[in-house]
Amino acid sequence: GAGVSQSPRYKVAKRGQDVALRCDPISGHVSLFWYQQALGQGPEFLTYFQNEAQLDKSGLPSDRFFAERPEGSVSTLKIQRTQQEDSAVYLCASSLVGGAEQYFGPGTRLTVT
Amino acid sequence: SQKIEQNSEALNIQEGKTATLTCNYTNYSPAYLQWYRQDPGRGPVFLLLIRENEKEKRKERLKVTFDTTLKQSLFHITASQPADSATYLCALPHGSSNTGKLIFGQGTTLQVKP
Numbered sequence: 613g614a615g616v617s618q619s620p621r622y623k624v625a626k627r628g629q630d631v632a633l634r635c636d637p638i639s640g641h642v643s644l645f646w647y648q649q650a651l652g653q654g655p656e657f658l659t660y661f662q663n664e665a666q667l668d669k670s671g672l673p674s675d676r677f678f679a680e681r682p683e684g685s686v687s688t689l690k691i692q693r694t695q696q697e698d699s700a701v702y703l704c705a706s707s708l709v710g711g712a713e714q715y716f717g718p719g720t721r722l723t724v725t
Numbered sequence: 726s727q728k729i730e731q732n733s734e735a736l737n738i739q740e741g742k743t744a745t746l747t748c749n750y751t752n753y754s755p756a757y758l759q760w761y762r763q764d765p766g767r768g769p770v771f772l773l774l775i776r777e778n779e780k781e782k783r784k785e786r787l788k789v790t791f792d793t794t795l796k797q798s799l800f801h802i803t804a805s806q807p808a809d810s811a812t813y814l815c816a817l818p819h820g821s822s823n824t825g826k827l828i829f830g831q832g833t834t835l836q837v838k839p
């Protein structure tokens with residue numbers, strides 16, 4: 613069956629541009645997570661959705677980061693006025709319920725020049 | 726604050742040997758612990774989950790132990806193969822959350838040489 617998909621796989625943005633990263637979770641998965649992964653590090657939590665409700669956004673690094681999941685399925689992570697320090701791989705994961713194993717997408721590698 | 730530590734140095738072993746990776750954590754009493762595998766350019770893939778009341782769990786050539794007194798988990802791959810070469814991540818649930826939000830270690834890279 614289809615896994616978690618993310619698009620685009622690669623994104624190059626000039627500093628100051630806005631970007632939007634898309635995540636298609638596994639159908640029926642209630643929980644959706646966004647993580648940020650720097651080179652050589654483990655993923656770091658950004659935000660969590662249960663269906664369409666954003667229940668935890670404590671990991672978003674600044675108010676330039678915004679995520680939504682309006683219909684409880686596809687999610688978009690938006691970064692406004694990108695900065696060089698935003699360069700990283702952005703991973704999306706979904707799971708059936710909280711506390712279960714998470715299924716990750718391939719990630720979007722964002723490079724801000 | 727909660728902290729997870731994995732060996733940052735790569736682990737190089739010969740094919741056929743057992744690889745043992747370590748995950749230590751502090752300031753924490755997690756209800757469970759997960760291990761993931763990550764290949765270059767790909768997202769992590771779930772391998773095993775072990776709960777606090779389980780001492781050991783096995784899946785094919787994989788074995789995980791969970792010592793809540795030592796605050797440590799060991800991940801073993803027996804009869805290792807070059808295809809096992811990857812980065813292995815340890816993850817625990819955030820202490821104050823029951824949402825499944827995970828905190829990851831930095832990962833240990835395993836290289837199995839033929």
